[in-house]
Amino acid sequence: MTPSRRLLTVVGGAAALATGAAAAGIAFAAQQRRSAVEPGERLGDLRADRTCTVAADDGTPLAVSEVDPEEGKPELTVVGVHGFALSQRSWYFQRRALASLALPRVRQVYYDHRGHGLSGAADAGSSTIEQLARDLDAVLRSVVPEGPIVLLGHSMGGMVIMELAQQNPELFAERVCGVAFLATAAGEVGSRGLPRSLLSKYNPLTRGVG
Structure with missing residues (x-):
């Protein structure tokens, strides 16, 4: 593998890693928002159909x-x-x-x-x-x-x-x-x-x- 190709591989891998980490962070933040208790919300008080x-x-x-x-x-x-x-x-x-x-x-x-x-x-x-x-x-x-x-x-x-x-x-x-x-x-x-x-x-x- 030439130096330029090796560099592109390393940069590409780092970019993929950063993208994956960012996506995981966004997903985690979204999950935290979904599981958070809203102001005035009482646990267990959801009404059934x-x-x-x-x-x-x-x-x-x-x-x-x-x-x-x-x-x-x-x-x-x-x-x-x-x-x-x-x-x-x-x-x-x-x-x-x-x-x-x-x-x-x-x-x-x-x-x-x-x-x-x-x-x-x-x-x-x-x-x-x-x-x-x-x-x-x-x-x-x-x-x-x-x-x-x-x-x-x-x-x-x-x-x-x-x-x-x-x-x-x-x-x-x-x-x-x-x-x-x-x-x-x-x-x-x-x-x-x-x-x-x-x-x-x-x-x-x-x-x-x-």
Whole structure:
């Protein structure tokens, strides 16, 4: 390679790197603007287009919200499955961003697990991942009976989605076209890793953590 060609290669590479860095900076800034809380905006206060109650297989009422795209007909449905001790309101920023998405346009469905949010109470016998997966299946059958689905699972919600895949693999083969797992785990949490005695509420080292 001649010196002039080598120089052009170096300059071109530097320019491409600078352009890529600038593009990344612009994208990051745009993301920061989209996720920022506006003055007077209260987290969790976005209004749904429709709300309903779905009965689980044992009759427990599950609170469900539906959000349509801002424009046009939806091409798929995104279903948010929240984590432990949270509610469907925890999907605030995702809900706001997805409503304005144009490619593809999405319909959004969020619900509260039993024992959470506005849904019915859960006893010790029904407080299992297996039951929560059956609850999710009931929500899908009632509110999303057809069309492609993308499932969003946060923490315990991701475990519920994995359990649903074991219970109903046909659903994932035929209709679920995407899954997002956020801060979740596969398997029995607590059965491996830190010993149970260390995680005990009676351990003076971890008592303050709750």
